[in-house]
Amino acid sequence: MKQQVIYVIGGGASGMMAAIGARRNGAEVTILERNSRIGKKILATGNGRCNYSNLGATKKDYNHPEFVDVVFDGFGPAQTLRFFESLGIVPRVEDLGKVYPMSEQASSILDVLLYELEYLGVSIVTEALVQRVIKKNNQFTIFLADGRVFDADKVILSTGGKAMPKSGSDGRGYAIAESLGHHTTHVFPALVKLTLESPYLKHLDGVKYPGTVDLIHQGEILQSEFGDILFTKYGISGPTILQLSRKANAFLTENKKVSVVIHLVETLQREDIKMRFEMANEKPVDFSLIGLINKRFISALLKEAGIEKHNTLVKDLKQNELNQLIRLLFDWEFQVTGFLGFDEAQVTAGGIEVSEIDPTTMESRIQSGLFFTGELIDIDGLCGGYNLQWAWSSGYLAGLGASGRLRHD
Numbered sequence: 001m002k003q004q005v006i007y008v009i010g011g012g013a014s015g016m017m018a019a020i021g022a023r024r025n026g027a028e029v030t031i032l033e034r035n036s037r038i039g040k041k042i043l044a045t046g047n048g049r050c051n052y053s054n055l056g057a058t059k060k061d062y063n064h065p066e067f068v069d070v071v072f073d074g075f076g077p078a079q080t081l082r083f084f085e086s087l088g089i090v091p092r093v094e095d096l097g098k099v100y101p102m103s104e105q106a107s108s109i110l111d112v113l114l115y116e117l118e119y120l121g122v123s124i125v126t127e128a129l130v131q132r133v134i135k136k137n138n139q140f141t142i143f144l145a146d147g148r149v150f151d152a153d154k155v156i157l158s159t160g161g162k163a164m165p166k167s168g169s170d171g172r173g174y175a176i177a178e179s180l181g182h183h184t185t186h187v188f189p190a191l192v193k194l195t196l197e198s199p200y201l202k203h204l205d206g207v208k209y210p211g212t213v214d215l216i217h218q219g220e221i222l223q224s225e226f227g228d229i230l231f232t233k234y235g236i237s238g239p240t241i242l243q244l245s246r247k248a249n250a251f252l253t254e255n256k257k258v259s260v261v262i263h264l265v266e267t268l269q270r271e272d273i274k275m276r277f278e279m280a281n282e283k284p285v286d287f288s289l290i291g292l293i294n295k296r297f298i299s300a301l302l303k304e305a306g307i308e309k310h311n312t313l314v315k316d317l318k319q320n321e322l323n324q325l326i327r328l329l330f331d332w333e334f335q336v337t338g339f340l341g342f343d344e345a346q347v348t349a350g351g352i353e354v355s356e357i358d359p360t361t362m363e364s365r366i367q368s369g370l371f372f373t374g375e376l377i378d379i380d381g382l383c384g385g386y387n388l389q390w391a392w393s394s395g396y397l398a399g400l401g402a403s404g405r406l407r408h409d
């Protein structure tokens with residue numbers, strides 16, 4: 001059988017993985033990467049530590065579970081951990097199953113991938129911005145912006161989504177796929193900070209505390225997350241908010257209103273708080289809250305409760321003011337006005353329609369010989385190693401698929 005000539009467009013996490021899978025299976029493989037080096041985004045992942053997988057990752061953690069299920073069946077989290085261990089990465093498992101390299105350095109992940117690509121003899125062409133791909137007589141021709149042209153038997157499109165465009169993934173891959181007959185769903189930033197409507201943001205900027213935050217639509221809780229919550233001058237952030245942002249943004253992009261509710265004293269009972277105020281009857285109300293909540297919340301909370309004079313003695317508060325204050329301590333709602341852009345997002349929601357891709361091989365159902373990987377596809381997962389896991393799984397499977405093998409052993 002003639003050796004397959006495979007071009008991988010995009011040298012990110014999924015593209016490198018695809019190249020390794022295809023080359024190990026005997027194909028001649030070249031990566032075309034627009035940047036001067038490959039794997040740039042990997043260095044930024046996990047705050048420089050690269051949360052490269054999650055022990056608990058299953059289909060349920062993604063927006064198209066059934067599609068992911070088939071892909072994980074071909075090359076799942078367990079194979080991924082073994083793959084990286086075989087390259088020298090010792091996994092270190094942290095809270096909620098997050099997996100990092102024991103070296104605590106994202107560069108370790110990139111280094112072992114680069115070594116493997118070199119060892120296998122994968123060609124890497126950098127400064128290679130692909131502009132157009134055409135297919136004629138079962139052969140692909142790839143056109144670069146600088147005029148260079150390459151011919152391929154198979155093409156693996158691994159150009160990523162639109163998140164962190166300065167790393168090279170600016171959404172160009174969608175146009176290439178569309179020109180070959182594919183469709184892109186609506187794309188929007190996910191795992192991103194939210195903006196809020198509140199007069200207190202300037203004052204609350206920088207306040208961080210651990211707690212539960214609920215995402216609400218029409219009085220119904222859509223999602224709850226526990227962890228660090230961080231107020232910023234434009235809104236709210238922290239791991240909890242990143243997790244909620246996918247759902248929040250999906251509602252917002254459909255012009256549906258959503259809000260977040262925080263619970264400043266969630267570990268206490270209403271009776272405890274009422275008793276606290278009774279005991280502090282003679283104290284100014286602002287002082288009565290010291291030791292209960294972060295001091296920076298106090299003036300904002302009192303204003304929100306309609307208490308103008310913050311040094312009013314607790315015993316002089318009107319009943320409705322006290323009730324309102326207690327209510328806000330337990331449930332303080334903020335209207336979400338939007339989300340920050342792709343520059344700030346960790347992942348792209350939306351992408352190439354999954355119905356147009358065969359999940360056993362990642363091959364296009366529209367153009368035979370064309371394969372897709374990673375964030376370019378309409379698949380995204382939670383924060384915590386799930387998106388890189390998707391990149392590795394879809395990448396390796398596409399590499400095998402393009403080189404003519406059905407699954408990993």
Ligand SMILES: Cc1cc2nc3c(=O)[nH]c(=O)nc-3n(C[C@H](O)[C@H](O)[C@H](O)COP(=O)(O)OP(=O)(O)OC[C@H]3O[C@@H](n4cnc5c(N)ncnc54)[C@H](O)[C@@H]3O)c2cc1C
Pocket residue numbers: 009010011012013014015032033034035038039040041042044045046047050051052053128129130131158159160161163164167168169170172173345346347373374375376384385386387388389391
């Ligand atoms: C700050 C940050 C932190 C993150 N941390 C984590 C984490 O800890 N754990 C986790 O699971 N996920 C994390 N993610 C998400 C994860 O990094 C991505 O989901 C994953 O890298 C996507 O891989 P990919 O191969 O699909 O795309 P990318 O990694 O974006 O790679 C695409 C590549 O294609 C190249 N390219 C694009 N267009 C062209 C073209 N036309 N011609 C040639 N080359 C092109 C780009 O330059 C780029 O190198 C993080 C993301 C960000 C932004």
